[in-house]
Structures are given as structure tokens and as C-alpha cells.
Amino acid sequence: MNHHRSAAQPLAADTKPWRDASARPFLSIRGVTKQFGLFTAVDDVSLDIFRGELFCLLGASGCGKSTLLRMLAGFEAPTAGALLLDGQDMAAVPPHRRPTNMMFQSYALFPHMTVEKNVAYGLQREGVARAEIRTRVAEMLKLVKLEALAARKPHQLSGGQRQRVALARALIKRPKLLLLDEPLGALDKKLREETQFELVRIQETLGTTFIVVTHDQEEAMTIATRIGIMRDGQIIQVGEPREIYEAPESRYVADFIGSVNLFEGRVDAAAPDAMRIVTADIGPVIVPPQPGLKAGQTVWIALRPERIGLGHAEPAASNRFRATVEDVGYMGQLSVYRLRLPGGRLVQASLSNRLMDDDPISWDEQVWASFSPAAARVLTE
Amino acid sequence: MSAPAEGQGARPGLLGRLGFSGRTLVIAVPMLWLLLFFLVPFFVLGRISLSDPMLARPPYTPLFERGPDGSLEWLGDLENYALLWADSLYRNAYLSSIGIAFTSTVFALLIGYPIAYYIARSPEPRRTILLLLVILPFWTSFLLRVYAWMGFLQREGLINSFLLWVGVIDAPLQMMQTTFAVQLGIVYTYLPFMILPLYANLTKIDEAFFEASADLGASPVVTFLTVTLPLSVPGIIAGCMLVFIPAIGEYVIPALLGGPDTLMIGRVLWDEFFSARDWPVAASVAIVMLFLVVLPVMWLQDYLDRRGLKG
Numbered sequence: 001m002n003h004h005r006s007a008a009q010p011l012a013a014d015t016k017p018w019r020d021a022s023a024r025p026f027l028s029i030r031g032v033t034k035q036f037g038l039f040t041a042v043d044d045v046s047l048d049i050f051r052g053e054l055f056c057l058l059g060a061s062g063c064g065k066s067t068l069l070r071m072l073a074g075f076e077a078p079t080a081g082a083l084l085l086d087g088q089d090m091a092a093v094p095p096h097r098r099p100t101n102m103m104f105q106s107y108a109l110f111p112h113m114t115v116e117k118n119v120a121y122g123l124q125r126e127g128v129a130r131a132e133i134r135t136r137v138a139e140m141l142k143l144v145k146l147e148a149l150a151a152r153k154p155h156q157l158s159g160g161q162r163q164r165v166a167l168a169r170a171l172i173k174r175p176k177l178l179l180l181d182e183p184l185g186a187l188d189k190k191l192r193e194e195t196q197f198e199l200v201r202i203q204e205t206l207g208t209t210f211i212v213v214t215h216d217q218e219e220a221m222t223i224a225t226r227i228g229i230m231r232d233g234q235i236i237q238v239g240e241p242r243e244i245y246e247a248p249e250s251r252y253v254a255d256f257i258g259s260v261n262l263f264e265g266r267v268d269a270a271a272p273d274a275m276r277i278v279t280a281d282i283g284p285v286i287v288p289p290q291p292g293l294k295a296g297q298t299v300w301i302a303l304r305p306e307r308i309g310l311g312h313a314e315p316a317a318s319n320r321f322r323a324t325v326e327d328v329g330y331m332g333q334l335s336v337y338r339l340r341l342p343g344g345r346l347v348q349a350s351l352s353n354r355l356m357d358d359d360p361i362s363w364d365e366q367v368w369a370s371f372s373p374a375a376a377r378v379l380t381e
Numbered sequence: 382m383s384a385p386a387e388g389q390g391a392r393p394g395l396l397g398r399l400g401f402s403g404r405t406l407v408i409a410v411p412m413l414w415l416l417l418f419f420l421v422p423f424f425v426l427g428r429i430s431l432s433d434p435m436l437a438r439p440p441y442t443p444l445f446e447r448g449p450d451g452s453l454e455w456l457g458d459l460e461n462y463a464l465l466w467a468d469s470l471y472r473n474a475y476l477s478s479i480g481i482a483f484t485s486t487v488f489a490l491l492i493g494y495p496i497a498y499y500i501a502r503s504p505e506p507r508r509t510i511l512l513l514l515v516i517l518p519f520w521t522s523f524l525l526r527v528y529a530w531m532g533f534l535q536r537e538g539l540i541n542s543f544l545l546w547v548g549v550i551d552a553p554l555q556m557m558q559t560t561f562a563v564q565l566g567i568v569y570t571y572l573p574f575m576i577l578p579l580y581a582n583l584t585k586i587d588e589a590f591f592e593a594s595a596d597l598g599a600s601p602v603v604t605f606l607t608v609t610l611p612l613s614v615p616g617i618i619a620g621c622m623l624v625f626i627p628a629i630g631e632y633v634i635p636a637l638l639g640g641p642d643t644l645m646i647g648r649v650l651w652d653e654f655f656s657a658r659d660w661p662v663a664a665s666v667a668i669v670m671l672f673l674v675v676l677p678v679m680w681l682q683d684y685l686d687r688r689g690l691k692g
Binding site: 073074075094095096097098100101102104106108109110111112121122125126169170173 | 592596
């Protein structure tokens with residue numbers, strides 16, 4: 001995941017300013033609430049976003065992510081709270097005076113204007129000189145690889161081409177903040193995957209701060225510097241894609257991002273170097289010590305499928321359980337196993353096929369599953 | 382049941398065997414209607430317009446006559462059309478009709494556009510009520526409504542009485558039997574025909590276009606001029622045609638509200654047919670009017686096609 005910012009890159013504070021407590025946020029959302037009648041679409045959201053970020057607001061439909069984006073664009077006024085962009089309060093600034101631009105989910109390309117006119121529209125409104133408009137539009141069309149189609153009307157373009165016109169039109173004014181509402185939502189799967197990297201390339205070329213609204217967790221994981229997960233109008237977790245995946249803070253996030261096995265259990269006893277949690281499904285589980293947990297407290301253990309090892313022989317690992325292989329799904333580089341626990345519950349495990357060559361596992365076999373204490377994530381909510 | 386009913390599909394009916402499909406049949410009905418009630422009368426009119434008037438039944442000369450040697454002789458000519466060109470009465474009537482129809486259409490557009498825009502931007506329960514109010518006058522007879530205007534516009538009518546009572550004027554204004562009254566009547570009568578197509582067009586425009594325009598820095602006025610107005614051109618054209626075309630040939634409104642000075646081609650046509658009983662001239666007046674109306678319509682259709690705005 002997060003391919004474009006390679007893992008080898010040093011974790012310098014200037015590339016990850018959110019890790020630096022003293023860094024000044026570029027966009028500051030402070031206690032923003034939006035109510036429509038009795039319905040609270042956005043509920044007391046506070047969030048800091050830094051210059052040059054590609055921040056994804058991720059959530060299921062109706063979670064309030066689009067409303068939050070529309071408040072940033074100025075199409076909706078917050079019921080409470082403040083939005084500060086580069087130190088300036090946006091409350092009294094109407095949409096047409098904001099230094100933000102938006103790429104609409106439907107693209108909203110003006111059907112009566114050519115590609116060139118659509119892209120030039122924002123500059124014309126600023127009163128930029130004609131010659132400069134021409135150069136900047138040409139540059140922008142080159143960036144999105146649409147030079148050849150400048151004279152076309154939107155209805156003469158394919159979906160992918162329209163998407164790029166919409167992006168070019170939103171970027172031409174060099175906004176401080178670009179808001180993208182489901183930018184890849186209207187594209188088919190293959191085109192969407194190609195375009196994800198294209199979007200990141202353009203964002204890195206220009207250095208503009210992007211806020212992307214999406215419901216597609218894979219898309220968010222691929223393109224984002226950080227992800228904010230929204231649910232019922234609230235931001236429930238913010239973090240880098242890796243953090244969100246490896247260290248979800250709630251069952252909802254663990255389940256929303258990727259696949260996960262969740263086991264309910266009770267804190268049994270805490271030793272200084274380990275903690276024991278008793279579950280009904282897989283027995284006692286040893287996890288690293290968790291500060292703040294009391295004996296007897298109900299918790300959940302989240303276990304990613306790829307963190308489970310399988311074998312015919314009983315492993316030495318402390319966390320192990322027996323299961324029957326119900327189903328094997330061959331996915332190319334890995335296989336996904338559906339395991340039936342003696343209690344009847346299903347557990348998912350995925351293993352690299354390369355590792356399984358010397359001990360192949362097949363349907364209806366009794367196997368041992370095991371995982372390390374560090375692989376288990378203990379959740380309290 | 383998935384088995385086809387007997388007689389359908391399995392065995393083609395009489396029409397099917399003759400090569401008629403269901404679709405041709407559906408199209409054939411309106412085509413037949415147009416043929417019978419539009420194209421045939423058009424040719425009858427065209428034929429009459431080539432004759433001369435005659436005190437007979439029918440009151441025009443035949444187009445062919447048998448000569449003394451038994452050969453067929455062509456009698457038709459374009460004399461009536463030459464008359465329309467030569468006599469300034471007809472030319473003035475055409476110009477005046479077009480002028481009155483044009484100004485009425487412009488006023489209907491200026492009044493109708495804001496109304497249509499407001500209805501299209503209204504939230505749902507109010508929108509339906511407003512639309513209903515636009516259509517409501519159709520429940521009353523058109524003639525009655527024109528007569529009602531006479532009550533307003535007369536020398537002793539409501540408007541004059543009110544203005545005299547307020548003291549704005551000393552003597553009653555002459556409003557009846559003026560071109561103004563005719564234009565007022567036309568605008569009033571045809572306003573719904575302007576509003577409805579405009580409304581239909583404006584509601585179809587995606588709200589996101591206006592937001593995109595604002596987002597790119599356009600003030601509400603600029604958004605209206607650069608986005609809303611160009612996108613509503615098909616509605617403007619449809620509404621203007623629905624007002625302009627019937628207004629050109631309007632007879633009742635100028636007859637009731639207009640004076641002797643209000644020259645409109647509908648009245649000329651009526652006079653030629655029923656007072657002068659000169660069918661051939663009346664027929665040629667009608668044919669020329671048809672072309673005056675059809676040509677701009679064809680040009681506009683072509684314009685919309687080229688701009689890719691239709692449909």
C-alpha cells in the first residue's frame with residue numbers, strides 16, 4: 001500500500017508534518033458541525049491538514065464526508081465551528097471568492113463550451129490577460145495529456161477524458177486547496193487503478209494540497225498521505241494508511257479497511273511482559289501488555305488474515321487453535337483459506353502460495369492455526 | 382406464461398403479412414393525420430391560390446379548360462401573389478403582424494423567464510403550486526379572458542377609473558383599440574406557452590453547473606450570463622416559437638382589442654375570405670404566411686442541431 005511514497009524514504013518531519021507537534025497546519029477544521037433540520041450530517045469535526053498533503057476522507061455513503069467537503073468549498077455554511085485556511089477564517093467568504101477549487105463527482109463540465117473554454121473559465125473570471133490564459137491552458141492540458149482534444153465539447157469525450165478535463169479546470173487557478181469529490185468514482189475499475197497513480201503524479205508535480213472524498217478504501221490506501229475515516233458525521237480515526245491498517249482503533253475501522261477476524265474476549269490477567277485474554281472462539285490469547293486495560297474488561301481481538309500461519313503439525317507458538325479447512329480460494333500469489341472453528345465460527349486466513357509449497361493444505365483437512373502476540377490488535381470499542 | 386398467445390408471433394396477422402410491423406402502424410396514425418388535415422388542405426389552398434375569383438360554387442375559376450380543339454388549357458397563374466407584392470396593404474399587414482408578434486414575444490420572454498427561473502429554483506411543494514397557477518387560466522375560456530381585458534382597458538374600465546380616482550390622470554386614457562392592447566392581450570394569453578418550455582429546460586440543468594461556475598470564481602450574475610443563459614437557449618427558442626407562431630396569425634385578439642389601425646394578417650385573411658369572398662387571394666395570403674413562419678422555424682431547428690443542444 002501507499003506505493004508512491006516509498007517505504008525506504010526517511011521519516012523526515014518535513015515530508016510528514018503531522019508527526020511534528022509544532023508544525024503549523026495549512027487547513028484547520030475546528031469543531032465544525034452541520035445540521036440539516038434535525039439531522040446532523042457533520043458532528044463536531046476537528047482536523048488539521050498540512051500543506052502538500054493528499055488527504056482522503058473515507059467513509060460509507062451518508063457519513064458526512066461530502067458535506068464536509070462542500071463546507072470547505074463554501075456551498076454549505078457550518079452550523080457551528082470554524083474553518084481556517086492558511087490562517088484565514090473562511091466563514092464569510094462566498095464560494096466564488098475562496099482560494100479553493102473543487103472537482104465535482106459528476107465533473108459538471110459546461111456542455112456548451114469546448115475543453116479549452118472549460119479549462120480557461122476560471123482564469124477568465126479572474127480577468128487574466130488573454131495571452132496568459134492561452135499559455136496556462138495549454139500547459140494544463142499538457143499536464144493532463146489532453147492537448148489534442150482542446151477543441152472538443154464534453155459530450156465528444158470518453159469518461160476518462162472528461163475526468164481529466166474536470167481536474168484541469170479545477171487546477172488551472174492554482175488553488176491553495178483542491179477538493180475532489182469521488183474523483184475516480186465514475187470510472188471503470190481498470191481505468192480507476194491507472195488514474196489513481198496519475199492523480200498522485202499530478203498532485204506531486206504541482207504540490208497542491210488535495211482533499212479527496214471517497215468511499216473506496218483501496219483507493220484511499222493507494223493515494224493518501226493520511227486518511228480520515230468518517231462515520232455518522234464524526235471522524236473516528238486519522239492516520240497514515242499503514243497506521244490505519246495495522247493499528248485500527250475500533251472494530252468499525254478494522255472491519256472497514258481490509259478483512260479482519262474479530263474475537264470477543266475478556267482480560268484475564270496481566271503480567272509485566274504479557275497479557276492474557278480469554279476468548280470463547282480460540283481460547284486464551286497472549287498479547288503484549290496493554291496499558292489502561294483492567295482485568296475482567298470485555299475487549300476484541302482483531303487479527304488480519306495474513307497474520308495467521310497454518311500447518312499440519314502443532315506449532316510451538318503460544319497463540320494457536322485448531323480448525324477445519326472449509327474452503328480454499330486461489331488468488332494467484334496467495335490463497336485465502338476459510339477455516340471452521342470447532343465452535344462453528346468461520347475465520348479467514350491468507351497465505352502466500354510460495355510459502356505453502358512444502359506443506360500444501362487442502363479442503364476438509366484439520367489444521368493448526370497460529371499467530372504471534374504482536375499480530376493481535378486489542379480493541380476496546 | 383412464456384408461450385406466445387395464439388395468433389401473435391406464431392402466425393403473422395393480415396397486416397404483418399402485408400409487411401406492416403407494430404412500429405410502422407404506430408407511426409402511421411399521426412402521419413395519416415398530418416397527411417389528411419395538413420398536407421391535403423395545404424395543396425387545396427395552393428391550388429385555389431392559383432385561380433381567379435368567380436361568382437360561382439366554388440367561388441374560383443378552374444385550373445384547366447378544354448379548348449375548342451379539345452386540348453387542355455392551363456389557366457392558373459401567380460397573379461394573386463403579384464398582387465400581395467404590389468398592394469402595400471398586404472405587405473404592411475405582414476410587417477405589422479411580424480412586428481406585433483415579435484414585440485409580444487420579446488415581452489413574453491422578459492416576463493416569462495424570471496417566472497420560469499423562480500419556479501424551477503423553488504422547493505418541491507411550492508413548485509407544483511406555482512406550476513398549477515401558470516396553467517390555471519386554461520380552465521377558463523380564452524374568449525372570456527380576452528373579454529375580461531376589455532373590461533379593464535375600456536374608457537370607463539377598471540384601469541381608467543382607478544387612475545382617475547387616484548388623480549394620476551384628468552381624462553381617461555385610450556387603451557382599447559390600440560396596438561398596445563393587442564400586444565398586451567397576446568402576451569397575457571401566450572405567457573404560459575413561454576413559461577412551460579423554459580421551466581422544463583431550466584429544471585433539467587444540473588445544479589452542479591452553477592456550483593462549478595461559482596467555485597471557479599464567477600459571481601451569481603456572471604454565472605447566469607455565462608452558464609444559465611446559454612444552457613437555456615433551447616428553452617428560450619421553444620418558448621419563443623410557441624408564442625411567435627400563433628401570434629403572427631392571431632385573429633381573435635386584434636379583432637376584440639385592436640382598433641382599425643391595428644393591421645394584422647389574420648384579420649386581412651378573414652376579410653378576404655368572408656367579406657370580399659375572394660378565396661384565391663385569401664389562399665395566397667395564407668400560403669405566404671405559412672412560409673414566413675416555417676422558414677425561421679427550420680432555420681432555428683438547424684441552428685440547434687448544429688450547436689448540439691437539442692434533446
